[in-house]
Amino acid sequence: MRRSRVWMLPVFLVMAAPAVWAATGDLRTGPETLRGGYLVTFNIRLGTALPAGEAILCRAHVAPRLGGQAAETATGLAVVSGSTANCTVRLPVRWAVNGAALGDEAALSYEIDAVSGASTEPLAVFARQTMGVPFPAENSVGNLQIRVLF
Secondary structure, three states, X not given: OHHHHHHHHHHHHHHHHHHHHHHHOOOXXXXXXXXXXXXXXXXXEOOOOOOOOEEEEEEEEEEEOOOOOOOEEEEEEOEEEOOEEEEEEEEEEEEEEEHHHOOOEEEEEEEEEEXXXXXXXXXXXXXXXXXXXXXXXXXXXXXXXXXXXX
16 A cells, blocks of 8 residues: 555656746746846926026936946937926947846936036036936836936
8 A cells, every 4th residue: 555655756747837837937047138128208397597508408317226237328418498398319239137136126317417508517417316216127118207407
């Protein structure tokens, strides 16, 4: 009677293995390439009107929170209308990320500068560092709207 139970153990393990593999899902942990990007639109409300000859520049940086990848950076020139300005930057990304980290987020930093054509130094600066944003879906663009009081 004892012999019949011993041979059942290997049979049980062989039968149970596919169910265990199916329950664990995708166990890939090697690097995968994430392709996509971000379209960041800054809606800027100006505290005072810009003097003639000044402009608003917006700059955004994005990188995976886990690090190890170069940050993507883009700069745009705002369109000013009265007391508001709108500026859009496109940040294409192509990062090698760990398969388990694809659900993680990226760190977005941005800077808004008021500049004059006569100076290389910004006249006013507004900046924010490391704001968490989700990774865009594969081969798509994540749209981010950011409101700024400048």
